[in-house]
Amino acid sequence: MEHLAYVAFGIYTLIILTGGLMAVLCRSMVRALVGLILTLFGVAGCYLLMAAPFIALMQILIYVGAVSILILFAIMLTRAPAGAEEAPYIFPWRSLAALAVAFLPLAVIGGMIRSGQVAPLVPPEEVPLAELGQTLIEPYLLAFELISVILTVAMAGAVILGFERRIGK
Amino acid sequence: MNGITHLEMYQFVSLMLLGLGLFGLVRRRSLVGMLISVELMLNGAGLSIVASGQLTPASAAMGQLATLFVMGLAAAEVALILAIIIVVSRRFGHIESNNLRTMRG
CATH class of the missing domain: 1.20.120.1200 (NADH-ubiquinone/plastoquinone oxidoreductase chain 6, subunit NuoJ)
Structure with a gap:
Protein backbone atom coordinates (compact mmCIF):
# COMPACT_ATOMS: atom_id res chain seq x y z
CA MET A 1 0.00 0.00 0.00
CA ALA A 87 7.01 35.05 -32.41
CA PRO A 88 10.10 32.80 -32.39
CA TYR A 89 12.90 33.81 -30.09
CA ILE A 90 15.84 35.24 -31.97
CA PHE A 91 18.22 35.63 -29.04
CA PRO A 92 18.21 33.25 -26.10
CA TRP A 93 18.80 36.16 -23.71
CA ARG A 94 15.25 36.11 -22.55
CA SER A 95 15.29 32.39 -21.75
CA LEU A 96 18.64 32.78 -19.98
CA ALA A 97 17.30 35.65 -17.89
CA ALA A 98 14.20 33.61 -17.12
CA LEU A 99 16.35 30.66 -16.02
CA ALA A 100 18.35 32.93 -13.73
CA VAL A 101 15.19 34.44 -12.25
CA ALA A 102 13.67 31.02 -11.62
CA PHE A 103 16.86 29.45 -10.24
CA LEU A 104 17.57 31.89 -7.41
CA PRO A 105 14.33 31.40 -5.40
CA LEU A 106 14.49 27.66 -6.17
CA ALA A 107 17.97 27.41 -4.68
CA VAL A 108 17.16 29.55 -1.64
CA ILE A 109 13.77 27.99 -0.77
CA GLY A 110 14.97 24.49 -1.67
CA GLY A 111 17.88 24.87 0.72
CA MET A 112 15.54 26.14 3.41
CA ILE A 113 13.19 23.18 2.93
CA ARG A 114 16.07 20.73 3.24
CA SER A 115 17.74 22.35 6.23
CA GLY A 116 14.74 23.67 8.16
CA GLN A 117 13.40 22.07 11.32
CA VAL A 118 10.37 20.08 10.23
CA ALA A 119 7.41 19.72 12.53
CA PRO A 120 6.57 16.14 13.57
CA LEU A 121 4.65 14.55 10.74
CA VAL A 122 1.23 12.97 11.12
CA PRO A 123 -0.47 10.70 8.59
CA PRO A 124 -3.03 12.72 6.60
CA GLU A 125 -6.64 12.30 7.65
CA GLU A 126 -9.74 13.21 5.77
CA VAL A 127 -11.56 16.21 7.26
CA PRO A 128 -15.33 15.78 7.30
CA LEU A 129 -17.21 18.36 5.24
CA ALA A 130 -19.20 19.55 8.26
CA GLU A 131 -15.98 20.51 10.02
CA LEU A 132 -14.80 22.38 6.92
CA GLY A 133 -18.04 24.36 6.88
CA GLN A 134 -17.74 25.06 10.60
CA THR A 135 -14.20 26.39 10.10
CA LEU A 136 -15.43 28.56 7.25
CA ILE A 137 -17.96 30.38 9.38
CA GLU A 138 -16.02 30.52 12.63
CA PRO A 139 -12.29 31.38 12.36
CA TYR A 140 -12.47 32.26 8.67
CA LEU A 141 -15.65 34.33 8.77
CA LEU A 142 -13.97 37.61 7.82
CA ALA A 143 -11.94 36.03 5.01
CA PHE A 144 -15.07 34.30 3.76
CA GLU A 145 -17.01 37.56 3.56
CA LEU A 146 -14.05 39.43 2.08
CA ILE A 147 -13.57 36.92 -0.70
CA SER A 148 -17.20 37.29 -1.75
CA VAL A 149 -16.68 41.08 -1.85
CA ILE A 150 -13.52 40.59 -3.91
CA LEU A 151 -15.29 38.28 -6.36
CA THR A 152 -18.14 40.76 -6.78
CA VAL A 153 -15.75 43.68 -7.27
CA ALA A 154 -13.65 41.70 -9.76
CA MET A 155 -16.72 40.71 -11.74
CA ALA A 156 -18.08 44.27 -11.79
CA GLY A 157 -14.63 45.60 -12.72
CA ALA A 158 -14.32 43.12 -15.57
CA VAL A 159 -17.71 44.14 -16.94
CA ILE A 160 -16.87 47.85 -16.68
CA LEU A 161 -13.50 47.33 -18.39
CA GLY A 162 -15.21 45.37 -21.14
CA PHE A 163 -17.71 48.17 -21.79
CA GLU A 164 -15.04 50.85 -21.59
CA ARG A 165 -14.94 51.57 -25.35
CA ARG A 166 -18.66 52.06 -25.68
CA ILE A 167 -18.81 54.51 -22.78
CA GLY A 168 -15.94 56.54 -24.21
CA LYS A 169 -17.71 57.17 -27.52
CA MET B 1 13.51 7.25 0.98
CA ASN B 2 16.92 8.49 2.10
CA GLY B 3 15.82 10.97 4.73
CA ILE B 4 13.32 12.89 2.62
CA THR B 5 9.95 13.15 4.31
CA HIS B 6 6.54 13.17 2.64
CA LEU B 7 6.09 16.84 3.48
CA GLU B 8 9.36 17.68 1.76
CA MET B 9 8.33 15.72 -1.32
CA TYR B 10 5.15 17.76 -1.70
CA GLN B 11 6.99 21.00 -0.93
CA PHE B 12 9.51 20.24 -3.65
CA VAL B 13 6.71 19.64 -6.17
CA SER B 14 5.16 22.99 -5.28
CA LEU B 15 8.59 24.61 -5.44
CA MET B 16 8.95 23.15 -8.92
CA LEU B 17 5.65 24.76 -9.89
CA LEU B 18 6.86 28.09 -8.51
CA GLY B 19 10.08 27.82 -10.52
CA LEU B 20 8.24 26.90 -13.73
CA GLY B 21 5.85 29.81 -13.19
CA LEU B 22 8.64 32.33 -12.62
CA PHE B 23 10.51 31.00 -15.65
CA GLY B 24 7.43 31.34 -17.84
CA LEU B 25 6.52 34.76 -16.45
CA VAL B 26 9.88 36.21 -17.52
CA ARG B 27 10.19 34.26 -20.75
CA ARG B 28 6.71 34.70 -22.20
CA ARG B 29 6.04 37.72 -24.34
CA SER B 30 2.27 37.61 -24.69
CA LEU B 31 -0.03 38.53 -21.84
CA VAL B 32 -1.92 35.23 -22.10
CA GLY B 33 1.31 33.27 -21.65
CA MET B 34 2.16 35.32 -18.57
CA LEU B 35 -1.33 34.67 -17.19
CA ILE B 36 -0.82 30.91 -17.61
CA SER B 37 2.49 31.16 -15.73
CA VAL B 38 0.84 33.02 -12.85
CA GLU B 39 -1.75 30.25 -12.61
CA LEU B 40 1.08 27.69 -12.31
CA MET B 41 2.56 29.63 -9.39
CA LEU B 42 -0.78 29.96 -7.62
CA ASN B 43 -1.28 26.20 -7.94
CA GLY B 44 2.09 25.62 -6.35
CA ALA B 45 1.08 27.84 -3.45
CA GLY B 46 -2.16 25.92 -2.95
CA LEU B 47 -0.38 22.57 -3.01
CA SER B 48 2.15 23.80 -0.46
CA ILE B 49 -0.56 25.07 1.92
CA VAL B 50 -2.58 21.86 1.77
CA ALA B 51 0.53 19.72 2.29
CA SER B 52 1.49 21.76 5.35
CA GLY B 53 -2.01 21.48 6.76
CA GLN B 54 -2.51 17.77 6.10
CA LEU B 55 0.88 16.37 7.03
CA THR B 56 1.72 18.37 10.17
CA PRO B 57 -0.26 18.72 13.42
CA ALA B 58 -1.52 22.12 12.18
CA SER B 59 -5.25 22.38 11.57
CA ALA B 60 -6.04 20.46 8.38
CA ALA B 61 -9.39 22.18 7.86
CA MET B 62 -7.83 25.65 7.95
CA GLY B 63 -5.14 24.60 5.48
CA GLN B 64 -7.69 23.23 3.03
CA LEU B 65 -9.88 26.32 3.29
CA ALA B 66 -6.88 28.64 2.81
CA THR B 67 -6.27 26.84 -0.48
CA LEU B 68 -9.93 27.32 -1.35
CA PHE B 69 -9.43 31.06 -0.81
CA VAL B 70 -6.36 30.99 -3.06
CA MET B 71 -8.53 29.37 -5.75
CA GLY B 72 -11.22 32.04 -5.32
CA LEU B 73 -8.62 34.79 -5.60
CA ALA B 74 -7.21 33.12 -8.71
CA ALA B 75 -10.67 33.06 -10.29
CA ALA B 76 -11.22 36.76 -9.52
CA GLU B 77 -7.78 37.62 -10.83
CA VAL B 78 -8.30 35.71 -14.08
CA ALA B 79 -11.65 37.43 -14.69
CA LEU B 80 -10.02 40.86 -14.28
CA ILE B 81 -6.98 40.00 -16.40
CA LEU B 82 -9.26 38.67 -19.14
CA ALA B 83 -10.97 42.06 -19.26
CA ILE B 84 -7.61 43.87 -19.26
CA ILE B 85 -6.28 41.66 -22.06
CA ILE B 86 -9.38 42.37 -24.16
CA VAL B 87 -9.03 46.14 -23.63
CA VAL B 88 -5.31 46.00 -24.50
CA SER B 89 -5.90 43.98 -27.64
CA ARG B 90 -8.64 46.38 -28.76
CA ARG B 91 -6.44 49.39 -28.21
CA PHE B 92 -3.12 48.09 -29.53
CA GLY B 93 -4.17 45.26 -31.83
CA HIS B 94 -1.75 42.83 -30.16
CA ILE B 95 -0.84 41.59 -26.67
CA GLU B 96 2.96 41.45 -26.89
CA SER B 97 4.17 42.86 -23.59
CA ASN B 98 7.39 44.19 -25.21
CA ASN B 99 5.50 46.59 -27.43
CA LEU B 100 3.04 47.94 -24.90
CA ARG B 101 4.90 51.15 -24.28
CA THR B 102 2.41 53.97 -24.43
CA MET B 103 0.29 54.83 -21.42
CA ARG B 104 -2.62 57.06 -22.23
CA GLY B 105 -5.75 57.71 -20.30
Missing part, protein backbone atom coordinates in the same frame (compact mmCIF):
# COMPACT_ATOMS: atom_id res chain seq x y z
CA GLU A 2 2.83 2.33 0.93
CA HIS A 3 4.64 1.60 -2.32
CA LEU A 4 1.47 2.18 -4.31
CA ALA A 5 1.26 5.68 -2.84
CA TYR A 6 4.84 6.39 -3.94
CA VAL A 7 4.06 5.13 -7.45
CA ALA A 8 0.96 7.35 -7.62
CA PHE A 9 2.97 10.32 -6.34
CA GLY A 10 5.61 9.70 -9.00
CA ILE A 11 2.99 9.55 -11.74
CA TYR A 12 1.34 12.77 -10.54
CA THR A 13 4.70 14.51 -10.33
CA LEU A 14 5.49 13.40 -13.87
CA ILE A 15 2.10 14.74 -15.05
CA ILE A 16 2.71 18.05 -13.27
CA LEU A 17 6.22 18.38 -14.70
CA THR A 18 5.13 17.52 -18.26
CA GLY A 19 2.19 19.90 -18.11
CA GLY A 20 4.25 22.69 -16.55
CA LEU A 21 6.96 22.38 -19.19
CA MET A 22 4.30 22.43 -21.92
CA ALA A 23 2.72 25.50 -20.31
CA VAL A 24 5.92 27.53 -20.31
CA LEU A 25 7.69 26.25 -23.44
CA CYS A 26 5.04 25.67 -26.13
CA ARG A 27 4.84 28.49 -28.65
CA SER A 28 1.17 27.84 -29.35
CA MET A 29 -0.97 29.36 -26.60
CA VAL A 30 -3.61 26.66 -26.96
CA ARG A 31 -1.01 23.96 -26.32
CA ALA A 32 0.30 25.92 -23.35
CA LEU A 33 -3.24 25.99 -21.99
CA VAL A 34 -3.53 22.21 -22.45
CA GLY A 35 -0.29 21.90 -20.49
CA LEU A 36 -1.75 24.04 -17.71
CA ILE A 37 -4.86 21.85 -17.56
CA LEU A 38 -2.64 18.76 -17.34
CA THR A 39 -0.80 20.36 -14.41
CA LEU A 40 -4.10 21.20 -12.71
CA PHE A 41 -5.18 17.56 -12.92
CA GLY A 42 -1.83 16.43 -11.53
CA VAL A 43 -2.16 18.79 -8.57
CA ALA A 44 -5.72 17.52 -8.01
CA GLY A 45 -4.26 14.01 -7.87
CA CYS A 46 -1.78 15.17 -5.22
CA TYR A 47 -4.68 16.56 -3.17
CA LEU A 48 -6.42 13.17 -3.41
CA LEU A 49 -3.22 11.49 -2.28
CA MET A 50 -3.16 13.78 0.77
CA ALA A 51 -6.70 12.70 1.73
CA ALA A 52 -8.26 16.03 0.73
CA PRO A 53 -10.90 14.95 -1.80
CA PHE A 54 -12.98 18.12 -1.34
CA ILE A 55 -10.08 20.34 -2.39
CA ALA A 56 -9.30 18.01 -5.30
CA LEU A 57 -12.92 18.36 -6.46
CA MET A 58 -12.80 22.14 -6.06
CA GLN A 59 -9.51 22.24 -7.97
CA ILE A 60 -11.13 20.49 -10.93
CA LEU A 61 -14.35 22.50 -10.63
CA ILE A 62 -12.79 25.96 -10.26
CA TYR A 63 -9.51 25.69 -12.14
CA VAL A 64 -10.27 23.22 -14.91
CA GLY A 65 -13.91 24.22 -15.18
CA ALA A 66 -13.74 28.00 -14.88
CA VAL A 67 -10.23 29.43 -14.98
CA SER A 68 -9.01 27.49 -18.01
CA ILE A 69 -12.20 28.32 -19.91
CA LEU A 70 -11.62 32.01 -19.14
CA ILE A 71 -8.05 31.74 -20.44
CA LEU A 72 -9.39 30.04 -23.56
CA PHE A 73 -11.74 33.00 -24.02
CA ALA A 74 -8.77 35.34 -23.62
CA ILE A 75 -6.96 33.45 -26.39
CA MET A 76 -10.01 33.50 -28.66
CA LEU A 77 -11.04 37.12 -28.10
CA THR A 78 -7.64 38.64 -28.71
CA ARG A 79 -7.83 37.58 -32.35
CA ALA A 80 -4.23 36.49 -32.23
CA PRO A 81 -2.64 35.32 -35.49
CA ALA A 82 -3.49 31.73 -36.44
CA GLY A 83 -2.89 29.32 -33.58
CA ALA A 84 -2.10 32.20 -31.20
CA GLU A 85 1.64 31.63 -31.55
CA GLU A 86 4.31 33.79 -30.09
